[in-house]
Amino acid sequence: QRSSPGEPEFYQAVEEVVQSLEPLFAKEKKYLEYNILERIVEPERAITFRVTWIDDQGRLQVNKGYRIQFSSTLGPYKGGLRFHPSVTSGTIKFLGFEQIFKNALTGLAIGGAKGGSDFDPKGKSNNEIMRFCQSFMTELYRHIGDTIDVPAGDIGVGGREIGYLYGQYKRLTGSYEGVLTGKKIAWGGSLARTEATGYGAVYFAENLLASRNDTLEDKVATVSGSGNVAIYTIKKLYELGAKPVTCSDSRGTIYHEAGIHLHTLQQLKEQGKNESLEKYAEIHPDAKYTPASQYPEGRHPVWSIPCQLAFPCATQNELNLEDAKALLNNGCILVAEGANMPSTPEAVHAFLEAKILYGPGKAANAGGVATSQLEMAQNASMIQWSFEEVDARLKGIMQNIYLTASQTAEEFGQPHNLVLGANIAGFRKVADAMIDQGAV
Numbered sequence: 171q172r173s174s175p176g177e178p179e180f181y182q183a184v185e186e187v188v189q190s191l192e193p194l195f196a197k198e199k200k201y202l203e204y205n206i207l208e209r210i211v212e213p214e215r216a217i218t219f220r221v222t223w224i225d226d227q228g229r230l231q232v233n234k235g236y237r238i239q240f241s242s243t244l245g246p247y248k249g250g251l252r253f254h255p256s257v258t259s260g261t262i263k264f265l266g267f268e269q270i271f272k273n274a275l276t277g278l279a280i281g282g283a284k285g286g287s288d289f290d291p292k293g294k295s296n297n298e299i300m301r302f303c304q305s306f307m308t309e310l311y312r313h314i315g316d317t318i319d320v321p322a323g324d325i326g327v328g329g330r331e332i333g334y335l336y337g338q339y340k341r342l343t344g345s346y347e348g349v350l351t352g353k354k355i356a357w358g359g360s361l362a363r364t365e366a367t368g369y370g371a372v373y374f375a376e377n378l379l380a381s382r383n384d385t386l387e388d389k390v391a392t393v394s395g396s397g398n399v400a401i402y403t404i405k406k407l408y409e410l411g412a413k414p415v416t417c418s419d420s421r422g423t424i425y426h427e428a429g430i431h432l433h434t435l436q437q438l439k440e441q442g443k444n445e446s447l448e449k450y451a452e453i454h455p456d457a458k459y460t461p462a463s464q465y466p467e468g469r470h471p472v473w474s475i476p477c478q479l480a481f482p483c484a485t486q487n488e489l490n491l492e493d494a495k496a497l498l499n500n501g502c503i504l505v506a507e508g509a510n511m512p513s514t515p516e517a518v519h520a521f522l523e524a525k526i527l528y529g530p531g532k533a534a535n536a537g538g539v540a541t542s543q544l545e546m547a548q549n550a551s552m553i554q555w556s557f558e559e560v561d562a563r564l565k566g567i568m569q570n571i572y573l574t575a576s577q578t579a580e581e582f583g584q585p586h587n588l589v590l591g592a593n594i595a596g597f598r599k600v601a602d603a604m605i606d607q608g609a610v
């Protein structure tokens with residue numbers, strides 16, 4: 171095995187996929203003969219670059235920029251950009267690797283990629299964000315294009331950042347093309363893209379519950395995060411009759427037993443704002459705010475709140491074994507991951523052992539990228555679909571992903587194990603295409 175030092179999250183993601191694939195390799199020898207595994211863990215291309223920008227005090231600042239183009243087997247590279255101080259090459263590499271299988275699972279023609287920077291948007295002015303985005307794109311534009319690589323948003327990259335990135339791409343190339351997704355509606359965006367990841371995770375949960383003749387109605391849900399995915403998970407949970415009672419950010423956690431007040435949350439967090447959740451508790455005195463400094467050692471308090479449904483929607487490894495035990499002890503029957511790899515391997519193992527309904531991120535949060543591909547389709551045909559049309563397609567795609575993962579899990583004798591089902595189904599689709607396309 172070639173080594174990639176300092177990339178623990180990448181190893182974690184690869185290990186999970188490889189373990190799931192053992193039954194497939196035992197049944198089908200061709201994947202080993204064609205050396206698929208060794209090829210697929212190596213990105214087709216990994217770009218790192220310097221991003222220099224001037225802050226409001228006139229000082230020159232420097233950040234690291236990344237774009238990992240992992241696999242173009244099924245279509246143009248596709249995956250988000252993450253701006254967060256915790257970003258390393260290992261973060262981007264694990265996200266890019268996961269993206270290959272997630273994108274394959276959607277059934278749409280998209281390859282896998284990811285990018286981003288260790289830039290911290292918190293506390294930056296609009297002008298600083300714009301100058302950073304322009305500088306980032308001044309390098310990135312050489313590597314992307316509407317049939318080459320189409321980045322999207324992720325943590326720290328929403329409609330505002332996509333706008334600045336898009337403006338700079340257009341200035342540099344003179345081309346008005348669907349080179350980024352998550353654009354605003356007036357200039358090429360798709361209706362329902364903003365909502366898609368959160369809505370998709372809840373649709374996925376609906377499918378999981380339906381397999382046990384159950385529904386979301388009257389269930390209490392815990393949600394972590396308070397960004398794009400968390401907000402639209404909360405919104406859809408309300409629409410389908412459940413009650414979300416928590417949200418969180420890097421600085422603290424809110425528990426609101428009466429139910430999270432969606433409007434307040436949006437006021438504090440949307441349109442490029444990222445106010446502290448402490449303010450939420452000031453507006454709603456019956457809500458409890460716990461600052462991160464008071465979290466129990468090695469735990470995330472969201473998962474200690476009694477609930478039937480849990481939706482981790484913040485970041486990787488935010489739910490560990492102790493958190494999983496707390497959820498199970500409190501009677502949680504379903505975990506659907508809006509975030510990428512939010513549960514540690516030990517937590518995932520606990521969920522699978524307990525045979526609760528568990529939707530891994532690769533499957534449960536694929537609604538975002540699927541709708542991004544719908545944005546690409548609308549851009550290519552220069553037509554805009556209605557919200558209802560995109561939402562209906564999203565619903566259909568989430569059901570297909572659920573069916574593909576669960577039928578594959580059944581085929582390999584572990585019907586409840588959607589980790590195995592999603593990994594095998596995604597891998598098989600990419601691997602078969604790699605065999606067709608020869609030694610590339």
Ligand code: NDP
Nearest residue numbers: 324325326367395396397398399419420484485509510538
């Ligand atoms: P946002 O930036 O909109 O929100 C992220 C939320 O998670 C914020 O509340 C943020 O708090 C919190 N968070 C981020 N990093 C940490 C951390 N290290 N510790 C504690 N909290 C943290 O991002 P999204 O909602 O878009 O993304 C959330 C997750 O969903 C990510 O894992 C992303 O990869 C995944 N995802 C997103 C998709 C999309 O369409 N947006 C598609 C598929 C997956 P703070 O701002 O204080 O840091």
